[in-house]
Amino acid sequence: MAESVRQPPKKRDWSWRSQAFRGLVYQALALAAVIAIGWWLASNTAANMQARGIKSGFDFLLQPAGFDIGEPLFGYDSSHPYWQAFAVGVGNTLRVAILGIVLATLVGTLLGVGRFSRNALVRGFCYGYVELFRNVPVLVQLLMWYLLVTELLPDSTEPWQIGNVFLSKGGLTYPGPVWSAGFGWVVAGLALGALGVWFYRRWARAQFDATGRERSLFWVPLGIVIAGGVLGWFAGGMPNEWKIPVKGEFAVEGGSALTPEFLAVLLGLVLYTAAFIAEVVRAGIQSVPRGQSEAAQALGLSRSQEMRQVLLPQALRVIIPPMTNQYLNLTKNSSLAVAIGYPDVVSISNTALNQTGRAVECIAIIMAVYLTTSLATSLFMNWYNARAAIKER
Amino acid sequence: MLSSRTPKLAGLMAIAGLLAISTAHAGPVLDKIKKNGQVVCGVNTGLAGFSQADSAGNWSGLDVDVCKALAAAVLGDANKVKWVPLNAQQRFAALQSGEIDVLSRNTTFTLTRDASLGLHMTAVTYYDGQGFMVPVKSKIKDAKQLKGQTVCVQSGTTTEKNLTDFSKANNLGIKPVVFEKVEAATGAYFAGRCVAYTTDASGLASVRNKEAKNPDEHVILPQLISKEPLGPMVRRGDDEWFAIVKWVIYGLVEAEEYGITQENVDQMKSSQDPVVQRILGVSEDTGKLLGLDRDWMGRAIKAVGNYGEIFERNVGPKSPLKLPRGANNLWNKGGLMYAPPVR
Numbered sequence: 001m002a003e004s005v006r007q008p009p010k011k012r013d014w015s016w017r018s019q020a021f022r023g024l025v026y027q028a029l030a031l032a033a034v035i036a037i038g039w040w041l042a043s044n045t046a047a048n049m050q051a052r053g054i055k056s057g058f059d060f061l062l063q064p065a066g067f068d069i070g071e072p073l074f075g076y077d078s079s080h081p082y083w084q085a086f087a088v089g090v091g092n093t094l095r096v097a098i099l100g101i102v103l104a105t106l107v108g109t110l111l112g113v114g115r116f117s118r119n120a121l122v123r124g125f126c127y128g129y130v131e132l133f134r135n136v137p138v139l140v141q142l143l144m145w146y147l148l149v150t151e152l153l154p155d156s157t158e159p160w161q162i163g164n165v166f167l168s169k170g171g172l173t174y175p176g177p178v179w180s181a182g183f184g185w186v187v188a189g190l191a192l193g194a195l196g197v198w199f200y201r202r203w204a205r206a207q208f209d210a211t212g213r214e215r216s217l218f219w220v221p222l223g224i225v226i227a228g229g230v231l232g233w234f235a236g237g238m239p240n241e242w243k244i245p246v247k248g249e250f251a252v253e254g255g256s257a258l259t260p261e262f263l264a265v266l267l268g269l270v271l272y273t274a275a276f277i278a279e280v281v282r283a284g285i286q287s288v289p290r291g292q293s294e295a296a297q298a299l300g301l302s303r304s305q306e307m308r309q310v311l312l313p314q315a316l317r318v319i320i321p322p323m324t325n326q327y328l329n330l331t332k333n334s335s336l337a338v339a340i341g342y343p344d345v346v347s348i349s350n351t352a353l354n355q356t357g358r359a360v361e362c363i364a365i366i367m368a369v370y371l372t373t374s375l376a377t378s379l380f381m382n383w384y385n386a387r388a389a390i391k392e393r
Numbered sequence: 394m395l396s397s398r399t400p401k402l403a404g405l406m407a408i409a410g411l412l413a414i415s416t417a418h419a420g421p422v423l424d425k426i427k428k429n430g431q432v433v434c435g436v437n438t439g440l441a442g443f444s445q446a447d448s449a450g451n452w453s454g455l456d457v458d459v460c461k462a463l464a465a466a467v468l469g470d471a472n473k474v475k476w477v478p479l480n481a482q483q484r485f486a487a488l489q490s491g492e493i494d495v496l497s498r499n500t501t502f503t504l505t506r507d508a509s510l511g512l513h514m515t516a517v518t519y520y521d522g523q524g525f526m527v528p529v530k531s532k533i534k535d536a537k538q539l540k541g542q543t544v545c546v547q548s549g550t551t552t553e554k555n556l557t558d559f560s561k562a563n564n565l566g567i568k569p570v571v572f573e574k575v576e577a578a579t580g581a582y583f584a585g586r587c588v589a590y591t592t593d594a595s596g597l598a599s600v601r602n603k604e605a606k607n608p609d610e611h612v613i614l615p616q617l618i619s620k621e622p623l624g625p626m627v628r629r630g631d632d633e634w635f636a637i638v639k640w641v642i643y644g645l646v647e648a649e650e651y652g653i654t655q656e657n658v659d660q661m662k663s664s665q666d667p668v669v670q671r672i673l674g675v676s677e678d679t680g681k682l683l684g685l686d687r688d689w690m691g692r693a694i695k696a697v698g699n700y701g702e703i704f705e706r707n708v709g710p711k712s713p714l715k716l717p718r719g720a721n722n723l724w725n726k727g728g729l730m731y732a733p734p735v736r
Binding site for chain 1: 511550557
């Protein structure tokens, strides 16, 4: 039957009667209109700005920025050019976005799984959490966390102290390693460990296929990576110099620090996004028919095997696409950090905009940064989605 | 640019130019203001003493009074102003785009702003300088004691750059915590997030007075780290309006110098002093040259008083801000307020 409805070979028909041809013409016209409008907007803006004597162009990026940034990820100084200031802002945005995505996924998954708990208290908590956190605007939550952090914590002059870790309005201060060449070896060791894990996994899979015996896929790889790091540390001459924070006259000095702004942004974004992720995870798990789990048990798979080999791979197909949205939302919501003084790319851009007056350029940079990070996230998630999707052959 | 396009248009403009000699040419902004019956004035969203709205929506402050004086001079009614509250980032774009006619929003005059924004600085209405506010209990007496400390600051202002310059010149390594809104910046300072808060000294006085739970717990360090001449800005391309804004401000300063006050402005019209006669348009019609009428300055003074009265009422020693007159006194009383003569 299927064979008989085969379509006749396509013939190109360049007449107005051809739907395909008409479609092409319409598309070309629409594209031309979009380009024309874009060109009109751009040239109009440029002409108007020139007529009013407003300087424009991206040349300012090479001039010294002249302002300090509270949390530089790398050695930034006010004499460095604007593009480096922007780089610091982008770094801060990525730092909070990447950490936020990882933590929100963890918290959200726990909450989502918690919705199926046999314990009514856990179930109720997860339900209440989701309803509370996803229904309060994220900006309000950020402000609330920042207010809590700055109001409730003790003054920087009398911080809470546990060992060498201090917590105060000045943030979380902890001993950090002093960076030296030896740490390059540690990084190399960790990379080597990761490579080892890849080989181990291949070997474990081959073993499983050959003998049916399962090897640990968590503890052994973890051990390999740690061992790699430790070996690297020995190879690097065992650098063990630490920056120990001490109580200063006005604030805790030295050591490594997480500022209250960073903590509040991270906390706010993670807890807000986790509520959505919990719902995504719940939907994913509920989408797997009950029969699947029963079949797994009938085959004699253990609880964890059932979860890992049967339920999760099927749930992931439902989870990944909406999860991508949540990751994108988290990244874009991080731009609200400007409200509580976290120096992300929007904050840096605001300052640059005011110093130079290049409004159009600075806004364009912000847009380009978020577009790039969002597209990169989408690209990665689409790749992962394709991997997890049902292989139709 | 226009003349190169069509010779005919150039000819018309030349004729218009000749006519303008007899009847002072009014610029497009003034025409628009007269047509709409209101001056559109960009002000701060809330800075006690400079521009703030009360619960009934009435604006007051030094920056606000400048706009009221303009409206009185141009339209004859100080209330014919449309207030557009702007934050630091919005202000220049609002003026560039023509949304507002004049930006009277404690804006510092700098070379970059004057030369690259397509805007004109008019005249200084307040000589300020950037300072620091610290809690009394921190026992900081000198800004140089802030080595390695956090300082709260609002973004989009000259303040950030001044702070960096000061920190660098004195090798202090001050860590700025930058907020978009002034309320957020001051809120964080009062919550104890930063050791100090920095902005223009007048702004510090305003914040201490308005937002501190107990103003006596905070002290403004005497040291100023920058020059901050504040004043209104107008868009480039309308020299007539530029001149009007400038001369209304000069007129207010000159009025103080010659003792014309809100109270006595009517009596002063019969003064024998030729300078007073010129300011009030009794002898010479100074308003005509600006495209205004004879009584332009008289109405402005009647509406808001002279510069000294504006200062006293909004920020002076008797106001809640209690700022000393200092550099903002008249030039012949040890200050910097020196208006070119209205003649």
